[in-house]
Amino acid sequence: MTSELLPAKFKPYTRQTISQAPQWQLLPEELREAVQVVSRVMPFRTNQYVMDELIDWNNVPDDPIYRLTFPHQDMLSPSDYSNLRDLVLVKKDDAAIEDAVRSIRLAMNPHPAGQMTHNVPFMNGQPVSGLQHKYRETVLFFPSAGQTCHAYCTFCFRWPQFVGMDDLKFDARESSELVEYLKLHPEVTDVLITGGDPLIMNTRSLAGYIEPLLVPELAHIQNIRIGTKSVAYWPQRFVTDKDSDDLLQLFEKVVAAGKNMAIMGHYNHPAELRTAIAQRAVKRIVSTGATLRMQAPLIRHINEDPKGWAELWTTGVRLGAIPYYMFVERDTGPSHYFQLPLARAYEIFQSAYSSVSGLARTVRGPSMSAFPGKVVVDGIVEIAGEKVFALQFLQARKPEWVRRPFYAKFDPDATWLHDLVPAFGEKKFFFETDADAPHKTLQLVTRHTGRYVPGATSETPEPLAIEA
Numbered sequence: 377m378t379s380e381l382l383p384a385k386f387k388p389y390t391r392q393t394i395s396q397a398p399q400w401q402l403l404p405e406e407l408r409e410a411v412q413v414v415s416r417v418m419p420f421r422t423n424q425y426v427m428d429e430l431i432d433w434n435n436v437p438d439d440p441i442y443r444l445t446f447p448h449q450d451m452l453s454p455s456d457y458s459n460l461r462d463l464v465l466v467k468k469d470d471a472a473i474e475d476a477v478r479s480i481r482l483a484m485n486p487h488p489a490g491q492m493t494h495n496v497p498f499m500n501g502q503p504v505s506g507l508q509h510k511y512r513e514t515v516l517f518f519p520s521a522g523q524t525c526h527a528y529c530t531f532c533f534r535w536p537q538f539v540g541m542d543d544l545k546f547d548a549r550e551s552s553e554l555v556e557y558l559k560l561h562p563e564v565t566d567v568l569i570t571g572g573d574p575l576i577m578n579t580r581s582l583a584g585y586i587e588p589l590l591v592p593e594l595a596h597i598q599n600i601r602i603g604t605k606s607v608a609y610w611p612q613r614f615v616t617d618k619d620s621d622d623l624l625q626l627f628e629k630v631v632a633a634g635k636n637m638a639i640m641g642h643y644n645h646p647a648e649l650r651t652a653i654a655q656r657a658v659k660r661i662v663s664t665g666a667t668l669r670m671q672a673p674l675i676r677h678i679n680e681d682p683k684g685w686a687e688l689w690t691t692g693v694r695l696g697a698i699p700y701y702m703f704v705e706r707d708t709g710p711s712h713y714f715q716l717p718l719a720r721a722y723e724i725f726q727s728a729y730s731s732v733s734g735l736a737r738t739v740r741g742p743s744m745s746a747f748p749g750k751v752v753v754d755g756i757v758e759i760a761g762e763k764v765f766a767l768q769f770l771q772a773r774k775p776e777w778v779r780r781p782f783y784a785k786f787d788p789d790a791t792w793l794h795d796l797v798p799a800f801g802e803k804k805f806f807f808e809t810d811a812d813a814p815h816k817t818l819q820l821v822t823r824h825t826g827r828y829v830p831g832a833t834s835e836t837p838e839p840l841a842i843e844a
């Protein structure tokens with residue numbers, strides 16, 4: 377066994393403890409200062425494995441895993457940064473810092489794509505906490521013990537869960553309501569257990585959520601998915617942690633029950649799959665009969681290089697994983713810092729996709745998880761003299777929308793669905809004719825308030841939406 381594969385103790389670092397990390401002293405003063413100031417808004421958490429094995433400290437601050445892990449000055453507007461810096465480093469006024477931080481966060485669209493409203497299901501007239509049911513066949517479950525992560529990603533749309541915005545937080549303490557809900561919904565075939573990272577939990581706690589899904593009354597549940605970043609940030613979870621064997625046995629138990637145990641592995645960069653332990657983790661997961669899919673958003677400063685995507689997918693396929701999604705970075709948090717235009721995202725995807733073998737072309741993208749569904753940019757073409765984006769839904773609130781091609785005027789600066797307008801002189805996209813698909817309205821409202829205003833339309837004046 378190489379030293380990399382020996383048991384390691386998980387040692388996290390946060391704003392409060394990062395100065396204890398040996399690498400911290402290597403950072404220039406201005407970078408340390410930026411981390412201290414910006415992390416008031418966007419918290420960071422990392423661990424010794426990420427610090428030692430994944431970050432190239434000779435290449436800081438440009439190293440992609442450094443940018444993925446530590447906050448940067450440019451993630452805030454110059455005025456917000458300067459104001460917050462003054463409060464944190466000069467005035468040291470806790471109440472004023474708290475006010476400034478909350479106001480910056482609320483302007484960052486904390487729950488995009490209608491997560492706080494349209495996706496929460498009801499049972500007996502009451503909202504079911506810790507559940508989202510956006511697509512007919514898939515229910516998302518947020519166990520309370522899995523709402524943190526081995527490390528936080530600076531771009532992550534789950535950030536409200538990490539910052540104590542309790543009024544915006546949703547999670548479930550146990551699975552009994554989930555089981556009851558699923559019994560009432562035979563159309564649901566997939567349960568996605570997500571977070572945060574559910575694999576932050578020990579195996580015993582995780583089994584407490586998963587085993588109740590194996591009962592005969594839930595025979596319609598065919599796929600149990602776990603969304604996790606542990607494969608990249610803490611692969612020891614599958615290899616050397618003291619209950620790693622128990623975890624693999626739990627996967628085997630799900631498979632033996634006739635269900636698909638699907639691990640949705642979150643890999644942002646090929647560096648995350650270069651270490652011996654990360655590769656061993658993939659081998660061990662797939663040896664249980666579970667499947668491991670690879671997905672990640674495309675993020676400026678971090679994974680813009682098509683060769684990096686090609687390496688990631690190719691290595692994954694060699695080890696037994698399945699490339700699944702390249703997402704477009706969501707319109708939340710410091711998205712101005714991370715977003716790329718859709719046109720550029722399409723170019724990167726196309727370049728990476730065309731350079732890998734057919735086995736890696738299971739990947740789909742670039743895909744936006746927007747309010748009406750997952751919209752993929754299929755191409756940029758000229759039709760009847762007009763340059764357009766060719767788009768389609770890979771997944772949609774209404775099943776009949778899926779794979780129906782539609783077209784938007786080409787816009788070199790557009791970064792998200794709400795930036796696009798229909799091509800060929802159409803007034804609306806086909807899915808906007810439904811009163812229940814006000815995707816632009818939601819963006820408008822939540823950008824400012826973090827809340828959806830029932831009845832608001834895209835014509836609702838902004839001040840009214842802010843007041844509501």
Ligand code: SF4
Binds near residue numbers: 524527533572573
């Ligand atoms: S939920 Fe995933 S993307 Fe978000 S911080 Fe955790 S590990 Fe990173």
